Amino acid sequence: MGKVRTRFAPSPTGYMHIGNLRTALYAYLIAKKDGGDFILRIEDTDQGRLVEGAVDVIYNTLKDCGLYWDEGPDIGGDYGPYVQSERMDNYLEYAKKLVENGSAYYCFCTEEELDSRIPKKEEGGEMIRRYDGHCRNLSKEEVEAKLAAGIPYVIRQKMPSEGVTTFHDLVYGDVSVENKELEDQVLIKSDGMPTYNFANVVDDHLMGITHVVRGNEYLSSSPKYNLLYEAFGWTPPEYVHCAPVMKDEHQKLSKRNGDASYQDLVAKGYLTEAVLNYIALLGWSPKGEREIYTVEELTHEFDMSGISKSPAIFDPEKLKHINAEYIRALSPEDFKKHAMPFIRQAVKRDDVDFDILCEVLQPRTEYFSDIPEKLSFIDARPDIDPELYNSKKFKTNAETARPALEASLTALEALDDFTVESVHSTLLALVESLGVKNGWILGPLRVAISGVQVTPGGAVELIAALGKNETLSRIRSAIAAL
RNA sequence: GGCCCGGUGGUCAAACGGUUAAGACACCGCCCUUUCACGGCGGUAAUACGAGUUCGAUUCUCGUCCGGGUCACCA
Numbered sequence: 314m315g316k317v318r319t320r321f322a323p324s325p326t327g328y329m330h331i332g333n334l335r336t337a338l339y340a341y342l343i344a345k346k347d348g349g350d351f352i353l354r355i356e357d358t359d360q361g362r363l364v365e366g367a368v369d370v371i372y373n374t375l376k377d378c379g380l381y382w383d384e385g386p387d388i389g390g391d392y393g394p395y396v397q398s399e400r401m402d403n404y405l406e407y408a409k410k411l412v413e414n415g416s417a418y419y420c421f422c423t424e425e426e427l428d429s430r431i432p433k434k435e436e437g438g439e440m441i442r443r444y445d446g447h448c449r450n451l452s453k454e455e456v457e458a459k460l461a462a463g464i465p466y467v468i469r470q471k472m473p474s475e476g477v478t479t480f481h482d483l484v485y486g487d488v489s490v491e492n493k494e495l496e497d498q499v500l501i502k503s504d505g506m507p508t509y510n511f512a513n514v515v516d517d518h519l520m521g522i523t524h525v526v527r528g529n530e531y532l533s534s535s536p537k538y539n540l541l542y543e544a545f546g547w548t549p550p551e552y553v554h555c556a557p558v559m560k561d562e563h564q565k566l567s568k569r570n571g572d573a574s575y576q577d578l579v580a581k582g583y584l585t586e587a588v589l590n591y592i593a594l595l596g597w598s599p600k601g602e603r604e605i606y607t608v609e610e611l612t613h614e615f616d617m618s619g620i621s622k623s624p625a626i627f628d629p630e631k632l633k634h635i636n637a638e639y640i641r642a643l644s645p646e647d648f649k650k651h652a653m654p655f656i657r658q659a660v661k662r663d664d665v666d667f668d669i670l671c672e673v674l675q676p677r678t679e680y681f682s683d684i685p686e687k688l689s690f691i692d693a694r695p696d697i698d699p700e701l702y703n704s705k706k707f708k709t710n711a712e713t714a715r716p717a718l719e720a721s722l723t724a725l726e727a728l729d730d731f732t733v734e735s736v737h738s739t740l741l742a743l744v745e746s747l748g749v750k751n752g753w754i755l756g757p758l759r760v761a762i763s764g765v766q767v768t769p770g771g772a773v774e775l776i777a778a779l780g781k782n783e784t785l786s787r788i789r790s791a792i793a794a795l
Numbered sequence: 796g797g798c799c800c801g802g803u804g805g806u807c808a809a810a811c812g813g814u815u816a817a818g819a820c821a822c823c824g825c826c827c828u829u830u831c832a833c834g835g836c837g838g839u840a841a842u843a844c845g846a847g848u849u850c851g852a853u854u855c856u857c858g859u860c861c862g863g864g865u866c867a868c869c870a
Contacts, residue, residue, distance in 0.1 A: 441867095556863085628820070633820090
C-alpha cells in the first residue's frame with residue numbers, strides 16, 4: 314500500500330469553525346499516524362465574496378494548532394497548484410473524456426425549458442426537481458450541430474438506470490443506493506467551470522489523495538463520486554465521513570448561530586492545546602481511559618475505529634474542564650505569561666506581587682478571561698458590608714471582627730518582611746496566642762482586605778500580594794468602619 | 796415527500812452475543828481547608844419502543860417513533 318495522503322480543503326471564509334477544525338485535525342492525524350502526507354488545498358471558487366485575509370486565517374489557525382501541511386499553496390508540492398481557482402483549465406478536458414466514453418453527455422436544456430417541462434415541486438419545505446434525462450439520447454449529429462451553432466451547454470454525468478452502487482466508508486461501513494435514485498448531475502456549468510463535486514473528484518485524484526476525510530453531509534452524494542471514479546477508471550479513495558459537531562440536538566455549530574469559532578475561544582482565554590484535545594474527543598474516543606493528549610500523542614493514539622457515527626453536541630463545560638487541566642499543568646512562568654494580560658485588565662496598580670496572584674489564580678482558572686472579575690477588589694476598595702463578617706462555623710461577626718482585626722493590625726505592624734511565609738507564621742502565631750480558630754482571625758481579615766466574600770487565595774496570600782502599606786491601610790479603614 | 800445515516804445517563808462516550816452496562820464532564824454529599832478552588836472519597840442518573848433470531852441481546856434482523864443529512868449550472 315502506498316503512502317497515505319489526506320487533504321483539508323477549506324473555503325476561505327475568514328473564519329475557522331470548530332467542526333472544520335476537527336475535520337482538519339482528523340485528516341492530519343490519519344495521515345500522520347501512518348507517516349503520510351497532509352495536504353492543504355484552498356477551495357476559492359466561491360463566485361462572489363472573497364474575504365480579505367481569509368486564507369491567512371486558515372494558515373494561522375492550522376499553524377497555531379500544529380497541523381502543519383506537507384504541501385499547500387504557500388509551500389508548493391508536486392501536485393500543485395493548490396488553489397482551486399488556479400486549476401481551472403483541467404476540468405473541461407476531463408469532462409470531455411467522460412463524454413467520449415459514454416459516461417457523460419452534453420445537455421442543452423435551458424432553465425426556462427426545465428421550468429416548463431418539469432416544474433419544481435415542494436418536498437419537505439424545499440423546492441425539488443429531478444432532471445429528466447432529456448438530452449441523454451441526443452444523436453451525435455444533433456450534438457455536433459448545437460455545439461457548432463454555439464448553443465450554451467452543460468455536461469452531465471450519465472447515471473446508470475439500473476442496479477445499485479455501493480461504496481465503503483471507514484466510519485459507516487458499506488453504504489448502498491439504488492442507481493435510479495441518482496440524478497444526472499451537472500459536471501461542467503454553462504460558463505465552462507466545473508461544479509464543486511466534479512472539481513473535487515478530479516483534484517483528489519490528481520493529487521493522489523488516498524483518504525477523503527469530510528463531513529457526513531457528503532455521505533449521500535458519495536455514490537455519485539464513486540461512479541465518477543469508475544467512469545474514469547480511477548481507484549476511488551477511502552472515505553472517512555464524520556458526523557457533525559452540534560450546538561444542540563437540532564442545530565449544527567455554526568457562525569450563523571453565533572457560536573464560538575476557534576478564534577473566539579482563544580480570545581476568551583482557552584489554550585489551543587486544550588481546544589484541540591477537546592475537539593479530538595468530540596466524536597472520537599481513545600482506546601483506554603486517558604483523555605488528555607497532545608496533538609503529537611494523538612498522532613500515535615488516533616484510530617479511525619474510534620470515530621463515532623452520530624453527531625456530538627459541543628459541551629462548553631467539558632471544554633472548560635479540559636482547559637482548566639491544561640492551565641493547571643502550565644509551569645508558573647507559562648501561566649504568568651498567559652495570565653498577565655487578563656490580570657492587567659483588572660489590576661492597573663503596579664505595587665502588588667503578581668507572582669503571588671498567579672500562584673493563587675492558577676488552580677482557580679478555568680479560562681483566562683474569567684480572571685479579571687476575581688481580582689476586582691485589588692484596585693477598588695469597596696465599602697465593607699458588616700454582614701460579611703458573619704460566620705457560623707468560626708463564630709465570627711462584626712463584633713468579633715474588631716478585636717481580631719486590631720490584634721492582626723498590631724502583629725502585622727511589627728512585621729517588615731511581607732512574604733507569604735512570614736505573614737503566615739505571624740498570623741498563626743497570633744491565632745495560637747489567642748487560643749482561637751484560624752478562621753476567627755483569618756476570615757475577618759480577608760473580608761477587611763477585600764470587601765468580598767470570596768477571593769482567590771486566603772487572607773495570607775492577599776496580604777502578601779498587597780504589601781505592607783496597602784494591607785495596614787485597608788485594615789485600619791475596616792476597623793474605622795465598624 | 797424519496798433516498799441515505801444515526802438513536803447507551805443532562806453531555807461526550809466504552810462495551811463489537813454472556814459485564815453488578817466502564818470512564819469523563821455536569822450535579823449532589825462527605826473529607827481537606829482562613830473563603831473559593833485544587834485534591835481525595837462516595838452518590839443520583841442510560842441501552843427510544845415493539846416484535847423476532849438465540850440457551851442468552853445494548854450488541855444480529857424487521858417494524859414503529861425520534862433526530863440529522865441530501866435531493867442546484869452553491870461550495
